Amino acid sequence: MNKVVKRLLIFFIGLPAVLGVIAFPFPNDRxxxxxxxxxxxxxxxxxxxxxxxxxxxxxxxxxxxxxxxxxxxxxxxxxxxxxxxxxxxxxxxxxxxxxxxxxxxxxxxxxxxxxxxxxxxxxxxxxxxxxxxxxxxxxxxxTNLVDQSYPYSPYPLLIFILMTYGNDSMAWFFGVLFGKKSRGLIAVSPNKSLVGFLGGLFSSCVVGLLIYLVIPDLSITKLPIVLLWGFLTGIMTILGDLIESAIKRSASVKDSGDIIPGRGGLLDSIDSLLFAAPVYYYLLIWILY
Known part of the structure; x- marks a missing residue:
C-alpha cells in the first residue's frame, strides 16, 4: 500500500472518526x-x-x-x-x-x-x-457557541478541525496535482508548493463560508469576519506545519515517528493544529463577544 493510498484512508476513515468523537458528549455533556x-x-x-x-x-x-x-x-x-x-x-x-x-x-x-x-x-x-x-x-x-442552553457545544472544535485538516489535506491535494512547478520556495520544506499553500488557505476560507451559510443559528453575522477567521486560521495552520518541519530538519529526521500510516508520527498529524488553535480561539471570542 503506497503512501498516497494510506493518506487517503486516514482522511476518509480517520477524520470522520475524530469528528465523531468530538460530536459525542460523554459523559453528562462534559x-x-x-x-x-x-x-x-x-x-x-x-x-x-x-x-x-x-x-x-x-x-x-x-x-x-x-x-x-x-x-x-x-x-x-x-x-x-x-x-x-x-x-x-x-x-x-x-x-x-x-x-x-x-x-x-x-x-x-x-x-x-x-x-x-x-x-x-x-x-x-x-x-x-x-x-x-x-x-x-x-x-x-x-466553548459555548450556540446559546446558553448548550453550555458545552461541540461546534467550535468541529469547525476548527474542519478548517485545519481541510487546509492540510487540500494543500497536499493541490500540491500533488498542480504544485510541482512552484515547489522549493520555502527552504525548511522544499517539497511544499505555493499552489498547495494557496489551496489550503482557500479551503479554510471555504469552511468558514459554509459554516456561515449552513448553520444560521451561530452568532456569526458578518461574512468578511468569517472569511478573515478562516484565512488567519489557515495561515497559522501552514505555519504550524513549517515549524515542525524545521524541528525535524534540525533532528535530521523525515517524520517525528511512525505511529500513523502514511503520515508518520502523531506530531506530524497535529502540528498543523498547534499554532492555529490559540489564534482560532481568540478570534472566536472576539467574534462572539
Whole structure:
C-alpha cells in the first residue's frame, strides 16, 4: 500500500472518526472522551518531541516527557470544569519547571553536566510543545457557541478541525496535482508548493463560508469576519506545519515517528493544529463577544 493510498484512508476513515468523537458528549455533556483523547495525543506528541531531542544527544526520560505533555490540557480541563482554579495550573508549572532544573544537579557526576543545557531545553520544549497550544483545543471543546442552553457545544472544535485538516489535506491535494512547478520556495520544506499553500488557505476560507451559510443559528453575522477567521486560521495552520518541519530538519529526521500510516508520527498529524488553535480561539471570542 503506497503512501498516497494510506493518506487517503486516514482522511476518509480517520477524520470522520475524530469528528465523531468530538460530536459525542460523554459523559453528562462534559466532553470527557474527546479531552481524554486530547491529553493522550498531547502526551504522545511531547514524547515524540523528546525523541527528536534524543537525536541531538539529549537523553530524556520518556515517562517524564509524556507526563509533561499532558499538564496543560489536563489542568485546563479541570479549570474549565470548575474543579481547580488557574492558580493550580501555575503552581504545577512552577513545581514542574523547578524539578526539571533541579534534576540536572542532584545526583549527577562531572560527566553528566555537559548535556545539561540540552536536557533542560528538551524537557521545557516537551512541556510547552505541543501541550500549551493543544490545550486550546480543550478550551474549544467547552466553548459555548450556540446559546446558553448548550453550555458545552461541540461546534467550535468541529469547525476548527474542519478548517485545519481541510487546509492540510487540500494543500497536499493541490500540491500533488498542480504544485510541482512552484515547489522549493520555502527552504525548511522544499517539497511544499505555493499552489498547495494557496489551496489550503482557500479551503479554510471555504469552511468558514459554509459554516456561515449552513448553520444560521451561530452568532456569526458578518461574512468578511468569517472569511478573515478562516484565512488567519489557515495561515497559522501552514505555519504550524513549517515549524515542525524545521524541528525535524534540525533532528535530521523525515517524520517525528511512525505511529500513523502514511503520515508518520502523531506530531506530524497535529502540528498543523498547534499554532492555529490559540489564534482560532481568540478570534472566536472576539467574534462572539
Amino acid at each position: 466532553y470527557l472522551l474527546v479531552n481524554i483523547v486530547i491529553m493522550i495525543a498531547s502526551g504522545l506528541g511531547a514524547l515524540e518531541t523528546a525523541n527528536l531531542f534524543k537525536k541531538k544527544g539529549a537523553q530524556l526520560h520518556p515517562v517524564l516527557a509524556f507526563s509533561l505533555g499532558i499538564i496543560f490540557p489536563l489542568f485546563t480541563y479541570l479549570e474549565l470544569m470548575g474543579i481547580t482554579s488557574r492558580h493550580v495550573l501555575m503552581a504545577v508549572l512552577t513545581i514542574g519547571v523547578t524539578l526539571i532544573f533541579s534534576s540536572q544537579v542532584i545526583g549527577k557526576s562531572n560527566e553528566d553536566f555537559k548535556p545539561v543545557i540540552s536536557r533542560i531545553g528538551g524537557y521545557l520544549t516537551s512541556l510547552f510543545y505541543p501541550g500549551l497550544f493543544f490545550a486550546y483545543t480543550t478550551r474549544l471543546s467547552l
